[in-house]
Amino acid sequence: MRNRKKTRQVRAGTLAIGGDAPISIQTMTSIPIERVEETVAQINRLAGAGAELVRIALRSVESADLLRRIIPAVKVPLCADIHFDHHIALAAITAGVHKVRINPGNIGDPKGVREVVLAAKDRGVPIRIGVNSGSLNRRKYPGAAPADLVASAMEHVRILEDNNFNDIVVSIKSSDIMQTIEANRLFAAESDYPVHIGLTEAGYGLTCAVQSAVAIGHLLMEGIGDTVRVSMTGDPLDEIIVARKILESVGEREALIRVVSCPTCGRTDPGLDVLELAREVDEAVTVRFEKILKERGRGLHVAVMGCEVNGPGEARDADAGLAGIRDGKLLLFAKGEKVRVVGQKDAVAALIAEIEKLF
Numbered sequence: 001m002r003n004r005k006k007t008r009q010v011r012a013g014t015l016a017i018g019g020d021a022p023i024s025i026q027t028m029t030s031i032p033i034e035r036v037e038e039t040v041a042q043i044n045r046l047a048g049a050g051a052e053l054v055r056i057a058l059r060s061v062e063s064a065d066l067l068r069r070i071i072p073a074v075k076v077p078l079c080a081d082i083h084f085d086h087h088i089a090l091a092a093i094t095a096g097v098h099k100v101r102i103n104p105g106n107i108g109d110p111k112g113v114r115e116v117v118l119a120a121k122d123r124g125v126p127i128r129i130g131v132n133s134g135s136l137n138r139r140k141y142p143g144a145a146p147a148d149l150v151a152s153a154m155e156h157v158r159i160l161e162d163n164n165f166n167d168i169v170v171s172i173k174s175s176d177i178m179q180t181i182e183a184n185r186l187f188a189a190e191s192d193y194p195v196h197i198g199l200t201e202a203g204y205g206l207t208c209a210v211q212s213a214v215a216i217g218h219l220l221m222e223g224i225g226d227t228v229r230v231s232m233t234g235d236p237l238d239e240i241i242v243a244r245k246i247l248e249s250v251g252e253r254e255a256l257i258r259v260v261s262c263p264t265c266g267r268t269d270p271g272l273d274v275l276e277l278a279r280e281v282d283e284a285v286t287v288r289f290e291k292i293l294k295e296r297g298r299g300l301h302v303a304v305m306g307c308e309v310n311g312p313g314e315a316r317d318a319d320a321g322l323a324g325i326r327d328g329k330l331l332l333f334a335k336g337e338k339v340r341v342v343g344q345k346d347a348v349a350a351l352i353a354e355i356e357k358l359f
């Protein structure tokens with residue numbers, strides 16, 4: 001059993017972060033906010049895929065004003081990402097944004113910090129402090145050690161605390177897995193503010209997915225992390241998919257539909273393409289059962305195995321599955337028990353019909 005660290009809870013609109021709130025998934029838009037219609041469409045697409053908070057980069061007060069058109073048109077809370085200029089943060093808060101990412105130490109002017117804090121307090125908007133190894137002040141912290149990242153984060157935290165502001169979320173990221181893990185461990189030992197975890201500049205594709213899974217998964221297994229972002233070059237939709245898989249893997253979310261398949265080996269029926277069949281099953285099962293599973297609040301576990309020697313046995317936990325026999329024949333099984341032999345072209349339909357008996 002993981003023991004999740006107890007953190008304070010803050011709220012970004014309808015989303016609770018920290019405390020006993022579920023660990024949330026967030027991402028960031030990848031197009032300039034000035035393309036308002038496309039931004040709205042992208043946010044809604046991300047929300048549909050499971051994003052629970054979406055961050056948008058703002059580069060000017062004018063761009064912050066565009067939030068007035070975007071916020072009413074989207075289904076998730078938004079976080080404004082701002083660097084240095086507190087006027088943009090004020091404009092975003094006034095426009096109704098639900099969370100702001102800005103480092104108070106970078107604003108420079110204490111009066112500006114106070115104005116942002118007052119506006120955030122007034123609207124119940126939390127502030128996220130984000131420290132990255134790449135943007136750390138190297139004159140002050142030449143070694144950029146994990147303790148330096150934490151010290152830098154705490155400097156920003158204290159500025160907000162000195163202004164009697166505690167609705168804070170902190171992220172400490174690096175592109176190095178061990179540095180990210182160690183820094184977050186140190187911060188969690190020192191503070192009870194909720195933390196946003198992830199790797200920064202994690203790359204693209206499989207490399208990013210694996211590295212993010214190791215870093216985020218490791219921290220979550222240690223009980224550290226209240227909200228996650230997988231930073232992946234490319235379509236932010238992929239970030240959501242990877243983040244979901246990480247949360248499912250550590251037991252934070254139940255997979256609605258889990259299609260498992262064997263790696264195949266010399267016993268696999270040479271006439272059977274297990275990868276192709278697994279994809280076909282995944283798609284068919286998702287189309288047919290996703291809605292009903294959501295309504296019933298239960299998951300479905302389906303197996304596609306290359307042979308009947310080990311297949312049904314190895315996949316005995318599955319609700320139902322298919323295992324190759326030979327000559328294009330497959331064994332349909334349910335709960336580890338043989339049901340009947342089916343031909344390859346009827347296999348998916350037979351599997352769907354067998355699963356229907358579960359409902």
Ligand code: SF4
Binds near residue numbers: 267305
């Ligand atoms: S289920 Fe059968 S085909 Fe697949 S890896 Fe195991 S032994 Fe090989």
